[in-house]
Amino acid sequence: MATCKPLLRVCPSTLQPASLLPRTQQRFESTTRRHRKLLALPAAPSYTPSTSSPTLIFNPPSSAPSVHHTPLKFLPQSDKRRTLYANTHHQLTRTALTSRTSPIASPGTPLQTSSHLPPKPSSALPPPVRQPYDKQYHLSEQQVAEIRQLRAEDPDTWTRVKLADKFGCSQFFVGLVAKNEAKAERVAREHEGMRAKWGGRRREAREERGRRKMGWGRDE
Numbered sequence: 001m002a003t004c005k006p007l008l009r010v011c012p013s014t015l016q017p018a019s020l021l022p023r024t025q026q027r028f029e030s031t032t033r034r035h036r037k038l039l040a041l042p043a044a045p046s047y048t049p050s051t052s053s054p055t056l057i058f059n060p061p062s063s064a065p066s067v068h069h070t071p072l073k074f075l076p077q078s079d080k081r082r083t084l085y086a087n088t089h090h091q092l093t094r095t096a097l098t099s100r101t102s103p104i105a106s107p108g109t110p111l112q113t114s115s116h117l118p119p120k121p122s123s124a125l126p127p128p129v130r131q132p133y134d135k136q137y138h139l140s141e142q143q144v145a146e147i148r149q150l151r152a153e154d155p156d157t158w159t160r161v162k163l164a165d166k167f168g169c170s171q172f173f174v175g176l177v178a179k180n181e182a183k184a185e186r187v188a189r190e191h192e193g194m195r196a197k198w199g200g201r202r203r204e205a206r207e208e209r210g211r212r213k214m215g216w217g218r219d220e
Contacts, residue, residue: 032208144177151178
């Protein structure tokens with residue numbers, strides 16, 4: 001009995017409350033390297049030609065067949081879908097021509113012949129994000145000189161935002177007429193000092209972001 005008392009005093013302290021969460025280690029795709037590994041997928045067998053000569057690859061999605069999605073090259077000459085496709089295309093073209101007629105299309109000219117115009121959209125376009133406005137050129141030479149003077153005296157107080165609100169112009173115009181090279185260099189040095197404190201992971205992610213931006217214009 002003497003040996004049971006220490007065990008009773010030790011065992012309750014080692015027990016932990018029951019938890020419904022699984023005690024497993026979890027890893028998330030939080031690094032650029034793992035994202036690149038996920039995107040490195042092998043080519044599909046249907047897109048990998050077996051010969052070096054040019055071949056035609058047709059890999060439609062797994063959906064119901066449609067005359068608008070099946071190319072004519074893969075339809076036999078006796079297929080009724082060819083006639084259905086031609087009738088549908090002719091009907092759409094005639095509807096577009098009756099609703100959109102050129103004012104200079106007179107009989108006997110090339111514009112009078114039927115052409116394949118796209119049909120009108122069935123619904124109206126969404127409203128613009130910002131209301132259209134006309135550019136204003138209301139600032140005089142004295143006001144431009146005042147903008148340059150305020151910007152040169154205290155660039156930290158008279159920022160581009162404050163000057164644009166004061167004179168009723170855009171920030172781009174303020175930066176165009178009143179450049180401050182000293183402040184631009186100081187801000188660039190501050191940003192460079194902040195980037196020097198970055199770790200390897202953040203630096204690699206920012207470089208990858210820059211490479212993606214460069215690929216936007218090349219449709220990559």
